[in-house]
Amino acid sequence: MIGFGEPERLTCSRAGCSETATSRIEWRNPKIHTADRVKVWLACDEHVDFLREFLAARDFPVAVVAIDDERTTA
Numbered sequence: 608m609i610g611f612g613e614p615e616r617l618t619c620s621r622a623g624c625s626e627t628a629t630s631r632i633e634w635r636n637p638k639i640h641t642a643d644r645v646k647v648w649l650a651c652d653e654h655v656d657f658l659r660e661f662l663a664a665r666d667f668p669v670a671v672v673a674i675d676d677e678r679t680t681a
Contacts, residue, residue, distance in 0.1 A: 619651040626651035633670045634662045
């Protein structure tokens with residue numbers, strides 16, 4: 608049922624990785640996204656640098672934010 612049990616585990620966005628995400632990588636492609644459109648990839652400790660560098664190499668604006676363990680529920 609919705610709203611019962613543990614929250615769903617956040618997993619890394621790197622292909623083939625199933626580790627728990629510890630960071631949010633917020634980015635956008637300025638050629639197709641307006642400044643208010645932000646996309647998010649999740650990253651584990653092992654892949655955060657790889658994913659950030661992948662996006663930065665394409666000159667996308669990128670910000671890495673630690674995931675807070677406390678999540679709010681609606």
